[in-house]
Amino acid sequence: MLLAGLDIGTTGCKITIYDKKGIYQNRFYNDNPVSRNTNGHEIDAENIWQGVKKVIKSAAHEYPDISAIGVTSFGETCVLLDDKDEPIRNAMLYTDPRGTDECGELIAKLGKRKITRISGVSPHSMYSLPKVMWIKKHFPDEYERTRHILMMEDYIIYMLTGKTVIDYSLATRSMGFDINKLTWSDEIFSAAGINKNLFSEPITSGTIAGVIRKDIVEEFGLNVNVFVVPVGHDQVAAAVGSGMIDSGCAVDGAGTVECITPVFDKLPEFKIMENSGYAIIPYLFPDKYVTYAFLFTGGALVSWYINNLAKAEKLEAKRLNKSVYDVLEKQMKDEPTGILILPHFAGAATPYMDENSKGAIVGLTLEHSTSDLYRAMMEGIVYEMRLNLEKLQQAGIYIKKLRATGGGATSQVWMQMKADILGLPVTSLDNTEAGAAGCVMMAGIATGVFKDLKHAAKRMIKERCTFYPRKEQHNAYMKYYEKYKELYKAVRPLV
Template structure:
């Protein structure tokens, strides 16, 4: 039996397959378009899923005994979907400039340091919650029709299994997740006017979502009993792959963006972290 890793990136997705001893057997890649304009940066989720199905199909045709698929993705970017998982709008990328005024509104309601204390993040419009607020204010019909608000990892997991769950590391990139209680922050969601029921259930990294839906198995050629796993934010996975397991090591990853990922033995002093990040205004 083989295991596969499926990584959802900003401009493309890749699927790698390993044997039981961890040896790389093969990989497939599919790219998809990103639209960047002055007013917004967006990705067509349908095109992204076509890429996901294509990469999985290629690997399934070469390695039909894939028994498990771990899903990772980039952060912040989200999409509202209907009950069947169909997107209701183009997904707003983390680089999208919309949401700045909404982020400032959250700061006025809760306080910049309080948000940082809850989420571990200095407030910024790149995070999901500000953009969800923008969407609710400017396209209310989308939120009214939405049955789920999903980031890219949990979107793919949902389309493959029908289960809406998100791992802690990706949930933390929304700026609505309590990093101490490991749950959605009721205070932030209330201030943002976002219903927690729309968000996926937060779970630890490595939590199994379940086996493939019949429709997903048919589209990919994978075994119907293959298990899909919510793994993590892509930079967390990169840190693990680079061997960063304690506070003596940090990882510098260069891709669409450059990310420096340090490892902490415990939650650091938020006052110190707060001062190290450029303020919103």
Template sequence: MKIAGLDIGTTGCKCTVFDENGKYLDKAYRDYPVKRTVGGHEIDISAVMDGVYASIREMAEKYPDIAGIGVTSFGETFVCVDETGEPLHPAMLYTDPRGKEECRELVEKLGEREIANITGLRPHEMYSISKIMWIKKNQPEVYSSARKIFLMEDYVVYHLTGNAQIDYSLATRTMAFDIRNLCWSREIFEAAGIDMGLMAKPVSTGTVAGTISLAAVQKTGLCGDTKVVSVSHDQVSAAVGAGAFDGSVAVDGAGTVECLTPVYDQIPDIDVMYQGYFSVVPYVIPGKYVAYAFSYTGGALMQWCTETLAKKEMELAKEQGISVNEYLEQAYASQKEEIPSGLLVLPHFAGAATPYMDTGSKGAVLGLTTATTTADIYRGCMEGVVYEMYLNMQALQGSGIRFEKIHATGGGAHSEEWMQMKADMLNVPMVALKTVDAGTVGSAMLTGIAIGLFHDLQDAAFHMVEEIKTYEPRPAMHEKYMRIYEKYQNVYQAVRPLM
């Protein structure tokens, strides 16, 4: 018996297979294009489904005994479909600029605070409901023909099973879901002028949608009794895959985007969350919630630094058989005692996420001299990402956080230098996990529970979550970082008026 996790991303999807003991076996990946113009950012849902079918088929041909497949996806993006489930328009991504005026209209009717109190989200045009309003206003023929409105997880689940259901965590990304009563908000849909009956049925994270349909069997090669599970929004799946099940543990997703996900044992203080644009999301465990504190450039900033500034170092690293990241970390360590770089790097190279949500903000590197090396700048970029996370931690104070350690996943978790830096700067033990892709692991864990392979989350974590190393904070280094942080916390306010 095998279990699989299907992860739908903005540029590609992957199907990952595990055995009955939760051991990773294999994965298949397919990408698809994203169309970006001045007026819109769109994705062709038909191309997404082609990728889904192809990646599942590749795994099904190698592992014919897949008993369950869980579906997780990115958020916000939606599509209106006709009575056959076919898309009526290209789907708008969260970065699409359309919907700003509609969001303003919704705020004028209900007020920012009321929307945040209902949905756990500070109003922003990135969320689905504003863009659905835009469709109704500007493409009325599409809206009038719509029989369902799906986000990505429920769209894929529908095409695999014929059942229209969406899990609570993904439903929150619409800005139209009541996080307390765990249902669509009639108040918001009425204010938006959108038919609530078009939406999929909200269900608990990790709920079985049904067995795969005959049509999907033919397209995927899965056996007819394979169960399909509505898992979650990708960040919730990553928290599950990192083994964070109560408020004592937070998750650091050190991927392209740096995301800190604390767990709350009860609904957090909405006023605090509102101030920092933090999302409040129902978690897989009833009564618990998670929040997202993130920077658009985590690993992406490291990639920019190496590809733009470290071309020579790339060649030298290749000669030594190591990554350029390792080379630069070693170069910094060899030329200096263990001290902060002293640089102030504002990591807003793709705009500012929480607690600012300022897409117009730009990155900055301050403190350069003629003696500054590429390794210094690389180290400064690493520090900038962590300073931004510490800034988010400070903004979350008073919301109800109580975590005593952070479980780290993603590629950045394999950098010992970065992990120790995070422990020192955040002043919290950092636990590196074996898995790079916690989202896929979380999806498989919830699928395994849904089909009866694992008893519960603890049992699934026993089989699938493996800790590698714990990095303890060092008080002396924390004090050094905090002296620089006193300056860092003023950088955004200093740079923003100039850029």
């Protein structure tokens, strides 16, 4: 018996295979093309479906005994299907500017506070509902032809099984889900003028949606009765795959986007969450929630630096047959650089939610080196995340320990820096693909392979190393952090 995790992202989809003992077997990947221009940011849902079919076929060729597939995806983006189950138009990504006016109309009808208290998210055009409102206003004929409105997780589940179900965490990314009643909000949908029955039925994460259709199973070359399990939004899947069960725990997804996802067990102070753009997402268990403290440019900022400013180090790394990251980190001093970097190179996420904010580098001197600037990039990212954690504390959400996954978790220098600045023990996990692991864990629990989440975590999650905060380094960083807290207010009026 084999288990699979299907992870659908904006740039590609992948399926990862594990055996029933939780041992990794293999992974298969396919790219997704994205279209971006001044008028909009879109993705072709049909291409995503074909990509999913491709990776499942590749996996089935080598592993025909897959018995269950857990599914996770990126959020917000939704697909409009006609009566032939074909996409009516390209799907708008969360970064697409369309829907801003419609979001404003919804706020004018209901008020920002009411929408937040019902949906758990502060109103924003990135969510699904304002974009569907935009389509209805500008292309009413397309809306009239629509028979299903599906987000990526339930779109793929529908194409695989014929069932229209969506887990609570992904439903929350629509801005029309009631996190208190765990169902679609009649009040919000009525104000939006959108038929809620076009959306999938909300269900608990980890519930079996159905089995893959017989004709698809035969096309893939899989055995019969392959169960499909919705796992949720990709950040929720990463939290599951990192073993996040109890309140006070959090996972740091150190990937392209830096995202800390804490678990908590009572509704926080709404005013803080609303004003800072923090979502309240139902988690796996009754009365448990997660939120996202995130930065658009985590690993993306480090990659930008490597690609544009570390050309000599790249050549040196090639000569030594080493990673360019190893070359730069070897040159570093284990102390604050004195450089302050505002890491808003792609706008500001929480707690500002300011898409027009710009990056800044302050405090450079002739004594600084390229490795100092590289380290300062890391510092700026961690300073921003500490600022987020302090804001969450004001809402009553406290983090006692952090688990790190993603590519950034492989850097011992960065992990120790995070422990020192955040003042928390940081444990890097052996598996950097936490989302895939989370999908497999939930699929295994749903089909009885694992008894519960603790059993699955014991089988599948391996800790690599724990980094503890060092008092002297923490105090040194805090002197610069106090200055960093004023950086956004100082820079923003200028750009």
